[in-house]
Amino acid sequence: MESNKSDVPMPLQKPRVSSQESLPRVDGMQESSAKMVAKNINAYFGKTRALRDVSLAIPRNRVTAIIGPSGCGKSTFLRCLNRMHEVARGTMTGEITLDGQTVMAYDPVLLRRRVGMVFQKPNPFPTMSVFDNAAAGLKLNGVGNKSFIAEKVEKSLRAAALWDEVKDSLGKSGVSLSGGQQQRLCIARAIAVDPEVLLMDEPASALDPISTAKIEELIYQLKANYTIVIVTHNMQQAARVSDSTAFFYMGEMVEFDETKTMFTTPGKKQTEDYITGRFG
């Protein structure tokens, strides 16, 4: 190294925003930076209560992870966000808003085009090719323009980091791909309809470590264009991938904070115990 003087070198770092500024709070302050807000959600399956007075603001263009032991209600909460909860005969009280609009007053079909979902087990449609799967959300919703569809399919397959692997075999059956590829196909299918929010229910738990790493890196890149909420029982994954994390336990939301804070100095002892593996 030469000892030429460098003038005031700025250390390279990610912008450190304090918890105060960046995290939207449900009590009304900075709700405008939240893409979706859930207030006092109680969710039921028949008489069983799955969610107990949950309030959470999902920040825009960030990855929010929901962690917690099995049965704590995290998947139920996720499904409330795009009203899939009612498909499973569930009921819900409380308010959920998307960009300020109440979700319950919205046509669920239109809502789900703005709030897409990827499931735990990859589920590409078995009777359709790779191309048709990616195009399903468009074609089956009545879009007719062939070149538009082809363009969208390529774009979403690229965004899902799958294009290079399937571009020469778009006509193959959707289920002939490997597990990791199938899941990326499902992600492509979900983003082809240009949703604003992407809900992911344990998207990598059925996959091997390499595919998981690819999906995680994909999520990191996707957040530039989408608001992402991911449910995972793997808290290391939550640590690697998310900007903010919510910890659920027995139907309640125990703590919600920036991921960095959550995993270095969590506020509640319960959170600390769970994260350090002392219970759950």
Add this chain to the structure above:
Amino acid sequence: MNRRERFTFLWRKVKDKAMALLTFLCVLLAVVPLFLIFFYTLGQGMEALNVDFLVQMPKPVGEAGGGMANALAGTLILISLGSLIGIPVGIFAGIYLAEYGDNPFGTAVRFLSDVLSGIPSIVVGVVAYILVVIPMKTFSALAGGVALGILMIPTITRTTEEMIRLVPQSYREAGLALGLPQWKTTMRVVLPAALKGITTGVLLGIARAAGETAPLLFTALGNRFWSTAIKEPIASLTVFIYDYAKSPFEDWIQQAWAAALILILLIFLLNLIFRFATRGRYGEQQV
């Protein structure tokens, strides 16, 4: 291993083999009647079977030769009419029961459907007689079609419902989560996935209908002449077999056997055509 363990081990192997043998013998037993019927019919009917038989009209009593062209055409027409009624109703009823039928009404419908499938076909014929023949004041192919259609419905409904229920919930969820309305998810995602199984149900229904005789006696009646008119009585293979088999004429009995053979082959052919036409390129339920 000591002697005790060795003995148990050998005895277990014997039991395994015995079980395999037993199940194999039962399969043979089940298949034997099938083969018997087919080959006996083949043997008996081969003599009368020639091209003439298929394309000629029945000759008057006493004359040799003749065919059953009108009966063949009639059966095909009757099956088509029956399918037109039975298949759509059956499939949509099956869809309803599978997707929306988890309620007392659905349970009642299922029960009634099972009852309907157990009703003797001759009774169904009488019902069709009352519903169609009397108002029209004539026997007709249409009445026959109605009777056959009613017979097809329960089978198709039940099979369709079963096959749709077999489609994993994850596909429905995927469809709904994409923002597809419920009906579209059912028609464009679930139904294609269940198609192979539904086809089996449809074929079962058609096979049953094609083989019925009694209901046709009250509705289509039969016709010694060529007729494809819907509002007129029409011949059919089954009635043909019935008429000719109980006749005292040797050559007529011969022709009855041949007609039986044709009927079996017809069902077989229908099966192949359906399977080919609905062959998926990819893995739907293989039933």
Add this chain to the structure above:
Amino acid sequence: MERHFHQELEALKSNIVRMATLAEEAIADAMRAVAERSPAIAQQVLEREQQINSFEITNDHAVVDLLALQQPVASDLRLILAALKINNDLERIGDHAVNLAESAISVAGRPPLDVRTEIPRMSQLALQMLREAIDGFIHNTPAQARGVLEKDDLMDSLNRKTINDLVDVIRTQPNAVDQALELVRISRNLERVADLATNIAEEVVFVAEAHIVKHQADKDGNRP
């Protein structure tokens, strides 16, 4: 597959290197202030010290975040742990640069001593050791780092000689005591800088070979 984690790791490494550059410049400038008897240069060293300190804080945070959020293993883990320790070492080198700058100001305020010491040679050696240790870190070359470990003994003997020389001066020129003591302090600080460079070199060996070579020199100064 390039993960954003690897990018963050590179950023940490980059920051360490930049911090090391600052530390090296600080020592060099402080010794220049001594040689040229320039309080102005020394003052600049004092002002720039807080940059080194803010790097230390940034790097500490980065290490905590990387460990908590990314669960690094194997060579990544060793790199991060080494970075943590090197961070600390560099900050202390910065502190020694401050000490040297203060000595420079003090020395410049008095008439110079008429004595040749090993201080210039020590200054050069210390800077060389630091440079080589950091080079070893950048390129992951443990051989280079081991070379640094060898030089520490030389540094120690130069320090002892300097102190002996200055003790002689004190005996023969009693009114030069203050100046001489200041020079002793300078010598000691340089020796400490060399020690810290040695620490850094030991960390470099650890990263590359998963081998801890601290405190293992035998009586003859041989190391594993």
